[in-house]
Amino acid sequence: MEKIEYTDEGQFFSGHVACAGCVEALSMRVILNTLGKDTVGVVAPSCSAVILGGHPMSAAKIPVLHGTLESAAASASGVKRALKAQGRDDTTVLCLAGDGGTYDIGLQALSSAAERNEDILYVCFDNEGYMNTGGQKSSSTPRNAATGSTPFGKTTRKKNLIEILAAHRIPYIATVSPSHLNDMAAKIAKAQTIEGTKVVIVLIPCLPGWGVADNDAVATARLGVESGVFPLFEIEDGVRYTMTKSDKSDAINGYLKKQKRYRHLTEADRADLQAEVDETWSRLLAQAETTV
Numbered sequence: 001m002e003k004i005e006y007t008d009e010g011q012f013f014s015g016h017v018a019c020a021g022c023v024e025a026l027s028m029r030v031i032l033n034t035l036g037k038d039t040v041g042v043v044a045p046s047c048s049a050v051i052l053g054g055h056p057m058s059a060a061k062i063p064v065l066h067g068t069l070e071s072a073a074a075s076a077s078g079v080k081r082a083l084k085a086q087g088r089d090d091t092t093v094l095c096l097a098g099d100g101g102t103y104d105i106g107l108q109a110l111s112s113a114a115e116r117n118e119d120i121l122y123v124c125f126d127n128e129g130y131m132n133t134g135g136q137k138s139s140s141t142p143r144n145a146a147t148g149s150t151p152f153g154k155t156t157r158k159k160n161l162i163e164i165l166a167a168h169r170i171p172y173i174a175t176v177s178p179s180h181l182n183d184m185a186a187k188i189a190k191a192q193t194i195e196g197t198k199v200v201i202v203l204i205p206c207l208p209g210w211g212v213a214d215n216d217a218v219a220t221a222r223l224g225v226e227s228g229v230f231p232l233f234e235i236e237d238g239v240r241y242t243m244t245k246s247d248k249s250d251a252i253n254g255y256l257k258k259q260k261r262y263r264h265l266t267e268a269d270r271a272d273l274q275a276e277v278d279e280t281w282s283r284l285l286a287q288a289e290t291t292v
């Protein structure tokens with residue numbers, strides 16, 4: 001087992017209101033401590049906004065601006081420009097949003113910020129649904145997953161946001177998982193040194209939303225990575241792909257079995273999902289292999 005190397009600088013307090021066992025809180029702890037105190041947060045309505053809470057009871061030591069679901073990336077862009085105007089060029093502006101606020105409702109603001117190459121670090125906690133409002137489907141929900149608004153399973157595939165972002169040719173995109181915390185800290189630290197728009201997508205197995213046991217979110221995330229459902233990789237300047245882990249060891253069955261949202265699947269549904277994962281994985285490997 002890998003030893004976790006990061007140092008806790010006290011940037012994230014205990015006593016927050018995340019569900020017990022939530023790996024979004026764990027990820028936030030690692031991200032905030034990696035970035036350090038010269039950071040300003042902007043958060044969209046989401047579980048992360050609830051977890052961080054409001055001043056003076058916030059779980060974050062850094063100042064955090066709570067924005068609207070549509071405008072997180074625009075608000076973060078404005079905050080960064082204001083800081084630059086004050087001569088605080090080195091302050092990192094961290095934008096936090098869920099998948100609903102990123103793949104759907106905030107996509108226009110994120111696309112505009114990316115097109116302008118605003119100097120922000122945008123972190124999307126991807127729990128594949130609108131979870132703090134009760135678990136409705138988003139465009140990040142995978143095919144066949146049951147949600148509050150797709151009780152028999154979503155009929156369409158997960159939106160490939162990463163390819164959409166890559167088409168903007170922003171300097172840095174990465175995927176990270178709470179099962180690989182050293183990799184998460186390393187990618188966040190790397191993103192912090194890069195000027196321009198950086199987007200990091202974090203896999204968040206959601207306990208109530210996915211029907212995962214309270215003590216099983218890290219193991220579920222690990223199976224997601226190992227089965228290739230959630231590959232770990234980086235894209236630089238929209239074209240240079242690097243696989244963090246270029247092997248995929250497990251079939252997706254172990255990952256699916258951890259989650260009640262997939263319990264209605266037939267053998268044929270599972271085979272369809274496996275084929276979708278295999279196809280996406282092969283394309284990703286081919287993109288990484290052609291990267292010079």
Ligand SMILES: Cc1ncc(C[n+]2csc(CCOP(=O)(O)OP(=O)(O)O)c2C)c(N)n1
Nearest residue numbers: 045046047069098099100101129130131132
């Ligand atoms: C325009 C708009 N529509 C709906 C809402 C209500 N709302 C607040 S948070 C939220 C869910 C956001 O889902 P996601 O971004 O995936 O974050 P999660 O709760 O899953 O962490 C919704 C629908 C809102 N704040 N603004």
Ligand code: SF4
Nearest residue numbers: 018019022047206207
């Ligand atoms: S609803 Fe899901 S993502 Fe939100 S705090 Fe609970 S476990 Fe975490």
Ligand SMILES: [Mg+2]
Nearest residue numbers: 098099129131
């Ligand atoms: Mg969500």
